[in-house]
Amino acid sequence: AQSVTQLDSQVPVFEEAPVELRCNYSSSVSVYLFWYVQYPNQGLQLLLKYLSGSTLVKGINGFEAEFNKSQTSFHLRKPSVHISDTAEYFCAVSDRHNTDKLIFGTGTRLQVFP
Amino acid sequence: AAGVIQSPRHLIKEKRETATLKCYPIPRHDTVYWYQQGPGQDPQFLISFYEKMQSDKGSIPDRFSAQQFSDYHSELNMSSLELGDSALYFCASSLAGIDTQYFGPGTRLTVL
Numbered sequence: 001a002q003s004v005t006q007l008d009s010q011v012p013v014f015e016e017a018p019v020e021l022r023c024n025y026s027s028s029v030s031v032y033l034f035w036y037v038q039y040p041n042q043g044l045q046l047l048l049k050y051l052s053g054s055t056l057v058k059g060i061n062g063f064e065a066e067f068n069k070s071q072t073s074f075h076l077r078k079p080s081v082h083i084s085d086t087a088e089y090f091c092a093v094s095d096r097h098n099t100d101k102l103i104f105g106t107g108t109r110l111q112v113f114p
Numbered sequence: 115a116a117g118v119i120q121s122p123r124h125l126i127k128e129k130r131e132t133a134t135l136k137c138y139p140i141p142r143h144d145t146v147y148w149y150q151q152g153p154g155q156d157p158q159f160l161i162s163f164y165e166k167m168q169s170d171k172g173s174i175p176d177r178f179s180a181q182q183f184s185d186y187h188s189e190l191n192m193s194s195l196e197l198g199d200s201a202l203y204f205c206a207s208s209l210a211g212i213d214t215q216y217f218g219p220g221t222r223l224t225v226l
Contacts, residue, residue: 032213043118043204044157044217051213090156094213100147100170102206102215104156 002027002093006105014113015083021076021108023065023091030096033074035065038088038107047089050074061085086112116141118207118218126224127195135190135221139207145169146188147206147215148180157204163188164210195225 003026013019025031035047048059055067065076074091091105119138127133139146145164149157159172163182174180177195182188186207192199202222206215 034214036217043219044206046214046216049214096213098170100145100162100164101159101172102147102149102157103159106156 002029002031002095002103004091004093004103004105006089006091006108008108009106010109010111012111012113013081016080018079019077019081019085019110021089021091021110023074023076023105025072025074025091025093027072027093027095031093032096033065033067034092034094034102035059035063035074035076036090036092036104037061038090040087044090047076081110081112083112083114085110118205118216120203120205120218120221122221123219124222124224126226128226129195129197131195131225133192133195133223135192135203135205135223137188137190137205137207137218139186139188139205140216143207143209143216144186145208145210146182146186147208148174148188148190149204149206149217151202151204151220152198153201160190192223197225199223200225 005024007022033050036044050067058064088107092102147162148160151157160174162170166182180190202220204220206217
């Protein structure tokens, strides 16, 4: 079974500052890793994913994440945030051999202040 | 590009009533997933279908059932609704062999 831990429930940051949203996972099997963003009253939008290959993954809206197998982490970063990045961010994993079920973390609320 | 369509977007029901949620996947996607997101919680996997057959099952109550039709759309049927069923219900779709799920906007169900 897999589990995902997002250590920060809320991350306040000023506009144009860098941000890192932390995600750690636990799994006995190889996994795929995802970050989704949920804007208020909207659905989940895929930001980026790690399936294989380069451990540094670039996504939409200037976000990137780095897969660290030894630390079982998949932290999300952005060098300079905008007000419009204010949203809920979910890290998720799926079993490489059974990709039906996405297991989500509890989410991190990114609040960007002017 | 076409996205996942869910209807209705909002639904209000009384306790013990029945609700049906519909999901239309992205064209050519053959796999559909249902998730439930309670207030302030992360999405929880309910059930999935591939080529009209149930492929995996999560924490779906026995009061709920779902199916996928020949045109690949799916319906989630919820009976004997309880207050705790109030949540955002997401449908996602994917193409078999492609490991990314694309989510719809969700149906917000409120049970009074």
